[in-house]
Amino acid sequence: MEVPDTEENLKKCICMNCPSYNECMKTGMQGLFCARGKTDCDLERLGCICNQCPISSDYQLFGGYYCAIGTDWDEDFGKAIKALIGTTFVPLKVAADIAGDIAENLGAYIPKPSKLASTIISTRISTLKTITKAIEKEITLLEEYKKKLEAEEAKKKEKVKVE
Numbered sequence: 079m080e081v082p083d084t085e086e087n088l089k090k091c092i093c094m095n096c097p098s099y100n101e102c103m104k105t106g107m108q109g110l111f112c113a114r115g116k117t118d119c120d121l122e123r124l125g126c127i128c129n130q131c132p133i134s135s136d137y138q139l140f141g142g143y144y145c146a147i148g149t150d151w152d153e154d155f156g157k158a159i160k161a162l163i164g165t166t167f168v169p170l171k172v173a174a175d176i177a178g179d180i181a182e183n184l185g186a187y188i189p190k191p192s193k194l195a196s197t198i199i200s201t202r203i204s205t206l207k208t209i210t211k212a213i214e215k216e217i218t219l220l221e222e223y224k225k226k227l228e229a230e231e232a233k234k235k236e237k238v239k240v241e
């Protein structure tokens with residue numbers, strides 16, 4: 079659910095107690111990243127406490143690290159998770175639906191997926207696509223972070239050699 083960027087919500091934000099909340103964010107009096115989007119500060123992911131925040135439960139948020147990855151993926155991901163949970167018994171639903179079709183028309187021995195079954199299948203497909211997108215995004219971010227760490231590591235080694 080979209081989080082409104084209000085003073086009241088900002089007061090409930092617990093980011094300042096988070097290990098990833100750093101001096102740069104503090105100086106900029108930043109917070110409520112789940113509404114305002116990601117920070118422009120450099121940050122190290124040292125943990126996220128969004129799941130303990132009242133805003134998280136009030137607006138049914140699914141993720142965290144909004145300071146690092148922004149907000150646009152959360153709603154899609156949430157929908158995807160809900161759809162996935164709702165379709166846990168897809169094979170049973172599809173089977174029952176097809177059986178219903180057969181019962182209605184005993185002359186037809188080749189079961190056709192009904193509208194309900196095809197809707198469930200379409201939902202399932204779009205769910206999987208959305209989850210794939212979220213995973214791909216996370217992989218890209220992790221790769222970027224890894225590259226940054228490696229570059230920092232290389233710089234440190236250079237420095238040690240010079241000294």
Ligand code: SF4
Nearest residue numbers: 091092111112128131
């Ligand atoms: S969910 Fe996270 S970013 Fe949003 S208000 Fe709570 S602590 Fe801050």
Ligand code: SF4
Nearest residue numbers: 093096126127144145
């Ligand atoms: S969004 Fe999550 S990781 Fe970022 S400062 Fe807030 S609680 Fe910490």
